[in-house]
Amino acid sequence: MSNEFALNAEARSDLGKGASRRLRRNANLVPAVIYGGDKAPQSISLLAKDLAKLLENEAAFSHVLSLNVAGANETVLIKALQRHPAKGYVLHADFQRVVAGQKLQAHVPLHFMNQETAAGVKTGGGEISHTLSEVEVSCLPKDLPEFIEVDMAKVEVGQIVHLSDLKLPKGVELVALAHGSDLAVANIHMPRVQAESEDTGTAAE
Incomplete structure (x- = not known):
């Protein structure tokens, strides 16, 4: 080691x-x-x-x-x-x-990829919000990942990335999903100032 x-x-x-x-x-x-x-x-x-x-x-x-x-x-x-x-x-x-051959549960950080070039940011003018920064996984010790990637490249404004959307390494399961909880991980939304401006304009009309 x-x-x-x-x-x-x-x-x-x-x-x-x-x-x-x-x-x-x-x-x-x-x-x-x-x-x-x-x-x-x-x-x-x-x-x-x-x-x-x-x-x-x-x-x-x-x-x-x-x-x-x-x-x-x-x-x-x-x-x-x-x-x-x-x-x-x-x-x-x-x-x-840690016992070899026995599954363990551990918290693994999320690494968010392609955030600046995400569809909802680059062409939609949106902002990314992270709901989770780590996830709990279940796996054998030899399969424990240092992190799990969250690819934001194709996420549009208004879309939410859930646990079920993540690509997991072989042999790795998400504890929350196994318990039937498909939590939100991240989303892309319009900037608050712009959204409030649009709402004000609509009200004035």
Whole structure:
């Protein structure tokens, strides 16, 4: 696995809110937990600067990571991050174990393509609005994509792109669709100022 998606961690036995505060304050460490698979949950700590550097890469949130805990490797996904409400740094992290051959669920970012040249923008004068920025997928660990593309090239003014319109990589399913929810992803609409101007003109006539 690339070092880009690997972290060193230490096992910790000093638990509780007070212990977590001491870790963050005195050692610049982030408390975390690993759970799932056929093992018991394990409490760990990570260097805050190493975790912050990893999270600068968007792909880290949808990539299988390698955690080296006291010489033993754990293959995991980031499942939850608790951040400081004002300063934004990570206070606590949850990692879920990944088991080869077993499907996992993860949130994957959406990358919107051809927005400036979209039909509804280039010829229709419309604006694009994003309803979703990520989607939850279900797949085997080997099939987990770093992102899913949303091609806006042929979308006209007034059209909505739904989950069912997305082209998914092989072996990847959308959790919402599996539950019967075909959510809107993006749409192209007329600029609000222009629309209000047209409405005012119609009313005046």
